[in-house]
Amino acid sequence: MITKSLHKRESALAKSKKQLEILSNGIFQNGELPTFKNKIAESGQFPLTAKKLEILQINVGYMCNQVCSHCHVDAGPDRKEIMTRETMQQCLDVIKNTGAHTLDLTGGAPEMNPNFRWFVEEAAKVGIKDFIVRSNLTIIRANKKYYDLPEFFKKYNIHVVSSMPHWTRGKTDKQRGDGVFDASIQALKMLNSVGYGMPDSDLKLDLVYNPSGAFLPANQASLEKDFKRALKDDFDIQFHNLFAITNLPISRFLDYLIASENYEDYMYALVEAYNPTAVKSVMCTNTISVSWDGYLYDCDFNQMLELPVNSKVKHISDYNEELLEGRNIVISQHCYGCTAGAGSSCQGSVA
Amino acid sequence: MQKTYYDPADLKKFGKISEWNQELGDKFFEYYGKVFEEGSLSAREKSLIALAVAHTIQCPYCIDAYTGDGLQRGITKEEMMEALHVAAAIRGGASLVHGVQMMNKVNKLEM
Ligand code: SF4
Ligand code: SF4
Numbered sequence: 001m002i003t004k005s006l007h008k009r010e011s012a013l014a015k016s017k018k019q020l021e022i023l024s025n026g027i028f029q030n031g032e033l034p035t036f037k038n039k040i041a042e043s044g045q046f047p048l049t050a051k052k053l054e055i056l057q058i059n060v061g062y063m064c065n066q067v068c069s070h071c072h073v074d075a076g077p078d079r080k081e082i083m084t085r086e087t088m089q090q091c092l093d094v095i096k097n098t099g100a101h102t103l104d105l106t107g108g109a110p111e112m113n114p115n116f117r118w119f120v121e122e123a124a125k126v127g128i129k130d131f132i133v134r135s136n137l138t139i140i141r142a143n144k145k146y147y148d149l150p151e152f153f154k155k156y157n158i159h160v161v162s163s164m165p166h167w168t169r170g171k172t173d174k175q176r177g178d179g180v181f182d183a184s185i186q187a188l189k190m191l192n193s194v195g196y197g198m199p200d201s202d203l204k205l206d207l208v209y210n211p212s213g214a215f216l217p218a219n220q221a222s223l224e225k226d227f228k229r230a231l232k233d234d235f236d237i238q239f240h241n242l243f244a245i246t247n248l249p250i251s252r253f254l255d256y257l258i259a260s261e262n263y264e265d266y267m268y269a270l271v272e273a274y275n276p277t278a279v280k281s282v283m284c285t286n287t288i289s290v291s292w293d294g295y296l297y298d299c300d301f302n303q304m305l306e307l308p309v310n311s312k313v314k315h316i317s318d319y320n321e322e323l324l325e326g327r328n329i330v331i332s333q334h335c336y337g338c339t340a341g342a343g344s345s346c347q348g349s350v351a
Numbered sequence: 352m353q354k355t356y357y358d359p360a361d362l363k364k365f366g367k368i369s370e371w372n373q374e375l376g377d378k379f380f381e382y383y384g385k386v387f388e389e390g391s392l393s394a395r396e397k398s399l400i401a402l403a404v405a406h407t408i409q410c411p412y413c414i415d416a417y418t419g420d421g422l423q424r425g426i427t428k429e430e431m432m433e434a435l436h437v438a439a440a441i442r443g444g445a446s447l448v449h450g451v452q453m454m455n456k457v458n459k460l461e462m
Contacts, residue, residue, distance in 0.1 A: 168427055211423065218423040222394060226425055272363070 001177055002067050005076040006252060013255045014074065016306040022254065023333040027264055033271050036335045043276040048329035050298070053321055054286040057104040057346065058091055059083075059300060060116065061292045064108040065142045068176045070210055070253045072304055075108040082112075083292040088119045090294060090316045095126050099321060100288075102130040104346065106300065109139045111146060124156040132159045134208075134346075138180055140187040150194045159204040160196055161243070162188075165212045167230035175212035188237045197239040206241045208348075214262035216269060216340055217244035220349045243348030246270075248301050248337035270336040278343025281350035284329045290316055298329045300346070305334065362412045395424050402431060403438040 006014040013019060027033045040046045061082035064075035083091075095103060103123060110116055110133060124131060133153065140149045153160055164184055165175045172181035188205075191197060197205030207227065211217050224242035231237040247253045249266060257263040284298035288309075294316040297303040311327040313320050343350035369376025387397050398420050405413030421431055 166425060166427075171425075171427065209425075213422060215419055215422045218420075218425065219394070222389065223425055226395065268363070 002069055002252075005067065005074045005078050006255060007074055008076070008078040011255065013251070013258075016304065019250055019254055020305060020307075020332060022258070022263075023249065027267060028333055033267060036331050036333050039271070039274060039336075040276075040279055040331075040339075043279070045276065045279045048279070048282065048285065048331060050325055050327045050329060051285050052325060053098065053100050053288060055102040055104055055283070055288075055346075056095065056098055056100040056290070057106060057287055057300060058290045059106050059292055059303060060088070060108070060110045060113045060119070062108045063112045064136065065112065065139050066109070066136055066177055066180065068252070069256055070175060070212070070247050072248055072251045072253060072301060073108060074251045074304070079108065081292045083115075083294075085115045085118070087292070087294045087316065088115055088122075090319075091290060092119075092122050092126075094316055094319045095123055095128065097321075098128075101128065102132060103128045104132040104134070106134040106346075109136055111135065111139050111149060117152065120152075120156055120158065124158075130159055131157065132161050134161050134163075137162045137164070137184040137187040138176075140190060141183040147190075150190045150196065153191075154194050154196070154203055157203070159206070160191060161206045161208060162191075163208040163210065164188075164227070165210055167227050167234070171212050175210070185235050185237065188231070188239070189235070192238055197237075199238065205239045206243060207239050208243045208245055210245050210247055214257060214260065214266045216246055216273060217344075220244040220342060241348070243346075244342075244344070245346070245348060246337045246340055246344035248334045250301060250334050251304055267333070267336070270340045273340035274336060275339055275341060275343060275351055278339040278341075278351040281343060281345070282329075282335070282338045283345035283347070283350070284338075287346075288324060296324070298327075301334055301337075302330055305332070307332070357411050359411075359415065362415060365412070395426065398424055399426065399430065399434045403434040406435050407438045407442060 028035050037046055040048065059073075062073055062075045062079035063077065063082055064071075064073075064079070065077060067076040105120070107113070113119070120133070135149070140146050164172070166172045169181040172184065173179065188197070191205055194203070195201045196203040209217060209223055209227070217223065220242060223244050227242050228239070231239070249257055249263070249270075254263070257266050284302070287299060289297040289300045289303050291297065291303050296309045296311070296314060296316065296319070297307065298309055307330045308314055309324065309327060310330050311324050313323050338344050366380070369380070387394060387401075398417060401413065402417040402421055405417050418431070
């Protein structure tokens with residue numbers, strides 16, 4: 001089990017440039033597999049352009065209490081990149097005027113940002129329709145000071161989206177660390193007990209499933225059925241929807257793919273499962289991702305690859321939704337992860 | 352000439368069998384696709400059956416394919432191994448149940 005981020009280990013793959021090189025070389029350079037650009041051009045979908053903004057996703061920092069082996073953020077306790085209150089204030093100014101219907105806070109573990117609660121309180125005042133916090137569940141059990149998070153989320157009508165790689169302990173702990181399964185189950189029980197995830201409850205609790213290895217997720221609806229049945233039968237836990245998300249070949253997952261000699265097969269599998277219909281709904285076409293230091297990206301993955309938006313507007317301080325609309329999306333071969341099978345986004349399948 | 356009978360890369364070329372007989376190839380793949388759809392049996396149950404059969408007929412392509420398929424569906428390795436024991440039990444049982452034939456024959460021939 002890994003305990004440190006690639007950054008802390010000073011791994012070559014901690015550098016986004018190195019990751020982008022890998023994604024452009026080898027099988028994609030020698031023509032064995034088509035580049036993403038050429039693939040989407042086949043169906044006349046190049047360049048990908050941004051439509052009207054619907055989701056504003058803000059990454060409030062890369063610090064996390066966990067060090068999951070598949071993490072595309074390379075998050076962990078050793079990451080010190082944390083959004084400041086000033087940048088949060090700039091985000092709030094944007095949130096007040098945005099046309100987006102969804103505000104999506106992510107990390108790392110967003111709750112570990114010292115200004116997290118203040119930010120949620122302020123942002124909730126704006127009254128955005130869907131206010132998501134991506135919580136890794138174990139944070140709720142990590143320290144006494146987090147025990148009241150379910151109540152806090154409830155108070156601001158937060159839509160909680162949590163990761164749960166499997167309904168069994170073995171698979172969960174292998175991907176996310178020893179003890180993660182039990183802590184997650186406890187946290188889910190706490191969320192259920194305040195009303196989250198209960199049938200007909202307005203307190204939304206959705207789960208995110210990532211495959212725990214070098215394979216793609218199966219059909220989202222049937223996975224949801226299996227998760228629901230197992231969590232209900234074994235632990236009397238309920239939730240609303242399951243989002244099946246494909247692991248993108250970047251950061252720690254890329255590191256794992258290479259170390260386990262699965263990289264080429266995985267890229268083959270992604271390209272083989274390429275679905276031109278999913279291209280129309282990839283999340284970068286309706287999302288803006290803001291990094292901890294206020295820079296703008298087409299998605300959280302591009303943020304980690306340090307591929308900024310292709311627009312005059314680069315930073316939250318000079319944010320302009322009209323100018324950002326219609327921008328060309330910055331792509332590379334990692335994008336195949338969003339177009340495989342039923343497609344994949346932070347909201348699960350798209351096609 | 353390749354040096355081994357089986358090449359993992361050949362699995363990806365399965366679809367090419369249609370090139371030499373489009374009609375039958377198409378019919379086969381359509382049928383194949385239909386068989387594995389959600390029905391009275393769930394797609395998950397069918398995947399486990401396929402895995403057990405794959406081991407019974409000892410087809411390396413199918414073992415490769417349905418191990419991957421099982422992982423995708425969230426089937427655990429414990430469930431996969433149990434399915435294999437079902438296959439092994441039937442296979443072993445099939446040998447042993449013929450023992451009755453042997454016993455009948457012996458009983459008939461021996462004084
Ligand atoms: S996957 Fe989520 S919970 Fe795991 S290390 Fe990354 S940010 Fe933290
Ligand atoms: S990785 Fe980002 S830029 Fe690429 S298709 Fe997915 S959402 Fe769009």
